Amino acid sequence: MKGFGIIHPGKSVGWLEKDKPKAGLLDAVLEPIAITPCSSDVHSAFEVGDLPWLHNRILGHEVVGRIIEVGGSVKDFKVGDVVVVPAATPDWLCPDIEDGPVGHTNKMGGAVRLSNTIDGGLAEFVMVPQADMNLALLPDNVSLESACMCTDMVPTGFRGADMANIQYGDDVCVVGIGPVGLMALLGAKLRGASNIFAVGSRPNCVALAREYGANEVLNYKDGPIEEQVLKLTKNKGVDRVIIAGGGPKVVEQAFKMTKWGATIANIDMYTDPKGINIPLLAAGFGIGDKKFVGGLCFGGRRYTERFLKMVACGRIDPSKMITHRFEGLDSAEKAFNLMHNKPADLIKPFIRM
Amino acid sequence: MKGFGIIHPGKSVGWLEKDKPKAGLLDAVLEPIAITPCSSDVHSAFEVGDLPWLHNRILGHEVVGRIIEVGGSVKDFKVGDVVVVPAATPDWLCPDIEDGPVGHTNKMGGAVRLSNTIDGGLAEFVMVPQADMNLALLPDNVSLESACMCTDMVPTGFRGADMANIQYGDDVCVVGIGPVGLMALLGAKLRGASNIFAVGSRPNCVALAREYGANEVLNYKDGPIEEQVLKLTKNKGVDRVIIAGGGPKVVEQAFKMTKWGATIANIDMYTDPKGINIPLLAAGFGIGDKKFVGGLCFGGRRYTERFLKMVACGRIDPSKMITHRFEGLDSAEKAFNLMHNKPADLIKPFIRM
């Protein structure tokens, strides 16, 4: 079968020819019917280095598909079912999941398997391990576009809001309003935030940030973000920050723009080898009761079903983030390049297979 | 001064003549400018029994007022400020508040002072203890109607949603859609619920429940509530219940309509001496990992400011619950009787002083 992916990590992407996958006893094989490329596909291809498991690796971990084969021990799904595949498909038979958090099984980040340690969905077929535990049925009234958003953008963004431990009436700053940041913002509203200050500048993102609930959208060009936030909060600072872009320097800004007792939640993946710096005074000499926590989305069936239900109920409409639409597997290359080059009007591309 | 209140608890209400209150060092005296009678005013007058502190007690604990006197140690407020008074004004100099929850200082429920152990706001003047800790400035863009709702209905309802420990995508049932239940419902939506099933039948309340986010409104007349909920959830039950009306039998229904691991949060005040019964099987023989918790609203300045900010930001509009409007202190009697008689079209009355 044909798939689009990494040929040589750090060097080249392209079309790969691979054997059609087989379902193990607990697994399912799907024919993708909708898929959205992710900026982590670009990270894997060009930024994280020459990792052995990324050679000849088909990309794509935001997939809706139709089941064409199920393993003999699968109970809840059958051939023909249209299912949503979460970006993180934990190994539920690894004892690590007993201790949680479930994004990490067998190794740190190990639950993110599709497009990473096994082939992803930018292909004619894709295998999903432990189908009963890792697939969610597509509800009738959820569009393919929204469903694709429930695989990664929604759970990652909402996880940020969740880690930030937002309480009713908290002032929240969301730094970065790409698709993950936009979902963090929506997630913050749905945990009860009052003021939400978003940081970003791309016009489509700014408009959607306002629509999803940002009271103010701050632009880096108007001065240091932390100063803008302190001014808006009359020098008190916000109660919570969710970081969804901008690199490790944003952590410093986040400490500076928060009140004691604040939680700073990171969902941005850092690759700068200098690491993360926490500034002395803003951290109250290390004892200012500020928390810093960074994590990735959970995954699995039930977590995905939660967000699909929120779409089905009309609580959220993440499909508004789709700015570019394509048809057919062949368009995978074009859609991937879009994510790579990030034109000003892009939020998220969508491929109808 | 003149005030409307309890003459003899359990027997009679009416107009009282009292001395104008004085501010102690930490206190403030206000001239009420808006007030909303509460069903607990009716409870205190006619249902909780002949408690000595309720004799000749002016009612009313949902007040916005203009400060006319401040004690010598008040720092943050001055004469002329228009302020919102929370229903619960904890004694912040009682060590009980160090252990929390702050609704209880000096005795169980002791933070609910106005209309209970000190005179309330259905009067020409009202004294609020510990002004810096218990008053919140009325923000410019918050209406008097919404502000009155932030004293009790919003914090009580939202406390219910908070105690219910709602997670993204949870299915929630809210039993009772009077003003507190409506706010619990809105609070549940703003913690990330997916399906919200509301239980109630009064047309105005049903319409507003839908507007605030109920997916289904269930009517007692259509069969046992727990059976309706089980049917809607394909026999799984909901993840959380918030009880805001219906008496202790609702606790039994709540246990029956929930999945293991559920939290059942109560914000309804029970007066039935038989107490609360938890059914054996639905409780998993006492070990089904269901939680039952009942509490009253917090109070104090910062908690009130949280909800005022949510109104100011446009996150919530609790003023939609006002169905009846009055002018002048003299209308207090009429408004109180409305709460007592509860005509079918009533949600909440409002008095502009």
Added chain:
Amino acid sequence: MKGFGIIHPGKSVGWLEKDKPKAGLLDAVLEPIAITPCSSDVHSAFEVGDLPWLHNRILGHEVVGRIIEVGGSVKDFKVGDVVVVPAATPDWLCPDIEDGPVGHTNKMGGAVRLSNTIDGGLAEFVMVPQADMNLALLPDNVSLESACMCTDMVPTGFRGADMANIQYGDDVCVVGIGPVGLMALLGAKLRGASNIFAVGSRPNCVALAREYGANEVLNYKDGPIEEQVLKLTKNKGVDRVIIAGGGPKVVEQAFKMTKWGATIANIDMYTDPKGINIPLLAAGFGIGDKKFVGGLCFGGRRYTERFLKMVACGRIDPSKMITHRFEGLDSAEKAFNLMHNKPADLIKPFIRM
């Protein structure tokens, strides 16, 4: 093979002859080398009613055994390993575990499989499902007696202390000082309780309660327990109660002996069809911020390993609870009868196979 169990639930127990179990792909078959009968074995045999799955059911869910067969997909264990089997062996391939709590998979309480829905360990052989997820290797320096206690008594008792949400310095009452209550008491000490008041009267239990950390042991015969506790706390009441015996009336007492904001955690299984009653005034009319929660022990490999490590480190010595020792499978009947008849000097019997 031979095993001791239920012949007809509610009527008779005795020796059963069954086929030797086989390991499925993920499972292991063990030869028990140590086992401790549990009072829930007696419950299942005589109290919970004529449940179909209890007919001809071998009892015993507190087992240490030597592996004699592993399924083809088992990774971490091999024939000959000596392993500890938790009382609860969740089905880790059931999506319910993604939402937790893990004591319930497929149905309420469904994780308690051995001696309930599959045959238990009072037998020549026993099969444990999902070996990698549900077995823990016996550490070198943990005795068989302590290891058996880590299957059920320790995790159930400690779960009680955990649900009670004990904070440093809390006053705690533990009602019931059979083996589960004794472990709840030890667990309370190891969450930071200050005063621990235990309720019980059997001399061996009283002595061990004191050794494990009880400051006072209260006897029902000296007057209503709640009054004794209120007296000891100068009428304030305790902060937390753990209920490990005494039936549903203890819930009433617990509400009466606690301060507002208290948590009451139940680990006792109730079979009285009248259910549980919560008294009106002690519950603050339903809004006194008291929590009632009842749950069963978690299970699985990692949770069991936690307690085995605590034994290995010298933090806890649960083997002190063993009062009666037997040798050989044939003694199962005698040991079971001991649990059934509960002589005054019994805490826990132990069988070395």
Added chain:
Amino acid sequence: MKGFGIIHPGKSVGWLEKDKPKAGLLDAVLEPIAITPCSSDVHSAFEVGDLPWLHNRILGHEVVGRIIEVGGSVKDFKVGDVVVVPAATPDWLCPDIEDGPVGHTNKMGGAVRLSNTIDGGLAEFVMVPQADMNLALLPDNVSLESACMCTDMVPTGFRGADMANIQYGDDVCVVGIGPVGLMALLGAKLRGASNIFAVGSRPNCVALAREYGANEVLNYKDGPIEEQVLKLTKNKGVDRVIIAGGGPKVVEQAFKMTKWGATIANIDMYTDPKGINIPLLAAGFGIGDKKFVGGLCFGGRRYTERFLKMVACGRIDPSKMITHRFEGLDSAEKAFNLMHNKPADLIKPFIRM
């Protein structure tokens, strides 16, 4: 009156002559009867810089005293009472305490008033603000030595264990075994840790660490701490780290010695202007679900009473940390110098006034 304190911050300490303090309405004046100098007294004197409020500031915030004057509004204490004064005496009339954490009122760290913004206890007399909220009666069976430890060492160390969110059976590393680290270690044991690895080298501290519950005491001289911890845990890392010494580089080590999902709690005050660095890989590129949190002890009456009760019950004996004993106020200088010079056999000095 006479007191020992800072003459010029960063430059000189010595004896000061000041007016005897007066009690405001809510306050009390005490005659210290026991006091223990703290390493933060040395920090304030020589390390935090030339802060205006530290000029001519009497040191000492670990005090037991006899009340000689109470303000007119004090309810629970009277002249002659022997009371324990917490290091942190929050301003309970500052709205910041309504949002918590209570170590910060009016400004970050603002609850630490004695020896900082008001005069401390190394003096003939000391004034404590808001006596009812900030004093705890000395229980009969608590020694002056243990009581002094309950003002700062116990609450600070135990706060570390609390922030670390320790669960039963967690492996914990405590870095730094001065008096705060020793209490963190004891606190970790009393939250249910299994293995506790302590890091330190001074013989008295090492011996006491073992007595308080350390399974292993690691020495920096035997190689990088993180490598020692990884070796001891078979490369898995510990679940929690509490940092009580060693400077910001320990944060890096802590990230390297922990498993995903770990919490790293800091109670060490950093003064290195470079701030804190979090290493990239160990943080899982910022999304490894590790938490970093640093805070200071709570304070106030009820929190102090919790630890006094734990001493009174025999749960903890912090007096074992006292290595040097002095008599009389005049010895304050010698005791302070001891803290400054830290001889190898010092854990904590104690002055009986």
